[in-house]
Amino acid sequence: MQDQHLKSPIISEESNQQVERLVKQIEHIQHIVKSAFWVSTEELAILLNLENSFIDKLKLEVASQEQNYSFFWRNFECTLVERQFAKGFWLINERQDLLPKTASHASLNASQKAANVFTVNEPQSSSNHQGSVLLDVSAEEIIPSPYALIDDFLSPTQLSELLRYSINKQPEFVPTTNSANDPNYRRSFYLPYFPEFSELMINLVWKITPQILTHLGMSNFAIGQIESQMTAHNHGNYYKIHNDSGSPDTATRTLTYVYYYYREPKAFTGGELVIYDSKIENGFSVAAKSHKVIQPQNNTIVFFPSHCMHEVLPVSCPSEYFADSRFTINGWVRHI
Ligand SMILES: O=C(O)CCC(=O)C(=O)O
Ligand SMILES: [Fe+2]
Structure with a gap:
């Protein structure tokens, strides 16, 4: 009896350190969960100490454009919420199936707030439905899409020369295509090559971009390239809902611009640009x-x-004359 005493289990120094490391790692992850901060694939790999083969799998998921990808790591769920600047961004939550409902709800709200990076003072809201829609979705948080408008962008001489040039180029306009490869997704015509005016527009956009970014509440970025195309929308033309940066070759597009011009008196109706606000649904x-x-x-x-997300509503142009079209020079400012 005397000899009987409880021996403390032998824990090696190494296992001790291993557990300490794990506790530290969990603390870091919980910190990120609480802040609802999006982490890149590389940051996630460091945080979870992922193996290279698994990191490669995550990168493939990011490139695949598939929606709703998530995976579990112990008690955490990591969801691919955004693809920006050709990178994947992940949101980490505690597993909902292991948590009381209120806790998971709280972290979802926090994530929606974190996503609110583009919320800014808007120049004017022309939405006539916004109030009632917001009431409909009172449980969701809407992330307003900012936009900036500038009137009288070109001088009267530049505008009339541009209009004459565009009308004369009618034979070189070609039907537009789109990445969805659905012929019914977009109907319009475009002129890919118009150096006389693309240079002018790109220079103007280049100069004004820093101011526009400030106005939109977007972070400044190093400009890699500015693209431009000339488009014409005539009778029955439209462009259904899409965004401009959703595929690998467009992922670096950061700021979209659309310059409108047409012959006066205006011979078409419709063709409004509709810019949708965003919301987070299933982490997306x-x-x-x-x-x-x-x-x-x-x-x-x-x-x-x-x-x-945005769309161009159908144009009605009863004359169907090309010269009466809704013309644009539009394009994208890409980051490096
Ligand atoms: O013409 C417009 O108003 C927008 C065009 C557009 O969304 C695009 O070309 O990606
Ligand atoms: Fe677009």
Whole structure:
């Protein structure tokens, strides 16, 4: 009996350190969970100490454009919530199936707040439905899409020369295509090569971009390239809902611009640009019902973040004359 005493289990120094490391790692992860901060694939790999083969699998998921990808790591769920700047961003939550409902709800709200990076003072809201839509979805948080409008963008001489040039180039306009490869997704015509005016527009956009980014509440970035195309929308033309940065070759598009011009008196109706707000659904940023409607005003340019969902409503142009089209020079400011 005397000899009987409880021996403390032998824990090696190494296992002790291993557990300490794990506790530290959990603390770091919980900190990120609480802040609802999005982490990149590389940061996630460091945080969870992932193996190279698994990191490669995650990178493939990011490149695949498939929606709704998530995986579990112990008690945590990691969800791919955004693809920006050709990178994947992940949101870490505690596993909902292991938590009381209130806790998971709280972390979802926090994540929605973190996603609110593009919420800014808008120049004006022309949405007539926004109030009632917001009431409909009171449980969700809407992330407003910012935009910036500038009137009288070109001088009257530049505008009339541009209009004459565009009308003369009618034989070189070709039907547009789109990455969805659905012929019914987009109907319009475009002119890919118009050096006389693309250079002018790109220079103007280049100069004004820093101011626009400030106005939109977007972070400044190093400009890699500015693209431009000339488009014409005539009778029955439209462009259904899309964003401009959703595929690997467009992922670096950050700021979209659209400059509108047409022959006066205006011979078409419709062709409004609708920019949808966003909301987080199952951890993904998707189009909300609320939106702003931008009228394609002559000699006006609009800017908005390229990731925002938008569409061009059908144009009615009874004359069907090419010269009466809704013309644009539009394009994208890409980051490096
Ligand atoms: O013409 C417009 O108003 C927008 C065009 C557009 O969304 C695009 O070309 O990606
Ligand atoms: Fe677009």
